[in-house]
Amino acid sequence: MSASQAHSETGVPRWARTALESVLEQTAVTSTQVGDRFPLFADPGTGRWTTTGRGSWAGGFWAGLLWLRARYTGDPGDREAALRCTDRLAPWADADTATRGLILWYGTALADTPETAALRDRAAHACRAAYDGELGLVPWGSAFGGPRLLARVDGVPGMVPLLATVDERAAESHLRRHLELCLAKDTVRWSWRYERPGNWTPCDDPPPGWSRGPAWLLLAVADAVHRLGTSDLKDAVRHLAPTPAVPPADEAHPEGPLDTSTAAITAVALLKLGHTDRAVALLDDLVHTHLSANGRLLDGCYDLASGTATRHELIWGNFFLAYALAALTGLVGPHEA
Incomplete structure (x- = not known):
């Protein structure tokens, strides 16, 4: 039996729980690296994050990841870190x-x-x-x-x-x-x-x-x-909804870079709509093909047209993968976020 076929007694694939733990453990590593800044994308080789001081349009996904980690660990320190991060998003309200x-x-x-x-x-x-x-x-x-x-x-x-x-x-x-x-x-x-x-x-x-x-x-x-x-x-x-596979970043360039963040977003949407089998197929592909051993979702494309971070780890890709795995395993409800 392959890893992708193995299921726990609850019917949730065992790899989903392992992958969620890995992604949330890596979130702690990222937090140490970026400090009070917001991560945007990380080099696939070195893992070094490009960051921004205010978070730009992606800052909420970093805060969301920290809240997921706090929910997973139950650690007051993780909860406090998530709250501090969210507080720094306040200027965006206006x-x-x-x-x-x-x-x-x-x-x-x-x-x-x-x-x-x-x-x-x-x-x-x-x-x-x-x-x-x-x-x-x-x-x-x-x-x-x-x-x-x-x-x-x-x-x-x-x-x-x-x-x-x-x-x-x-x-x-x-x-x-x-x-x-x-x-x-x-x-x-x-x-x-x-x-x-x-x-x-x-x-x-x-x-x-x-x-x-x-x-x-x-x-x-x-x-x-x-x-x-x-x-x-x-x-x-x-x-x-695409086929159960990670799509290219741009359909006009089918041989070009993929975008795993697209598949992670889609998996969350499919779970919300009740299409669990299709969501699991996408998550299976992401976890077994694109997730590193230390919990980094690679092969994301920030912006193909400008050539920016075309095969990288993306903060929103990490968030949506973690959220989909958390919803699949019961840590959160699919409609909480």
Whole structure:
């Protein structure tokens, strides 16, 4: 019997528990290395992390990983480290960016303190205030430069459950407008610029073949089905879920780098939707092909177009792999984050 076939008495693959332990142990190693900074991506050979002081759009995933570790170990010190990290995300609550969903949903959803609940509520109300009824969404924003009135697919995950805590109608509108734009029949684009009433222009960045595009949308759909009761959106699953394998970072370059973070995001979405067998198949591939012996998820692609970290360990890849394994093994519920 292979490792991928071995199951415990509970029906959970034994490798899932081992892999979760490995990833969360490596989280402690990363924490020692980065200190008070936020990890973004790590060199596949040396394991050295490129970090940022404020966390950028990915800071919430580091906080989320620390909360997962605290849940796993039960150590007050780990809990305190997670809380300190989340506190450092507070300035993003007032930043003009739709990535507040990624930062402040995933950075707080697994926490259980009054402070983190207050931060989440503050961020949710700020996002609601930024909701534009004419556009039917929270705009991409100006925090990272460029045009403010954009609809970008990576401004949807996290934003749906975050907005839903204060305004379910706005959350649903935000998702449906992005689905309408990104999955247009004549052209698939993951970013659209608002020109004038009723007129959206497709953008080429991210490129049409970007594999994280459908993964991000699938995750948002999974959250909406659970939190908003939008069961009609289940039809979108067949358009968004890939085959049970790690996809290339860009479908236009099938021989190019893979992106394991796409598969990890997809696995979480599939678990949320109840497609456990498909999720386990993806996790099996990630764990047995791309996870190092010391718990590093390799072969992630930060940005193929610019050549940035194309075969690296990515902090959000680690988070979604850990979260999927934690949900599969019962450490957390699939809809906690």
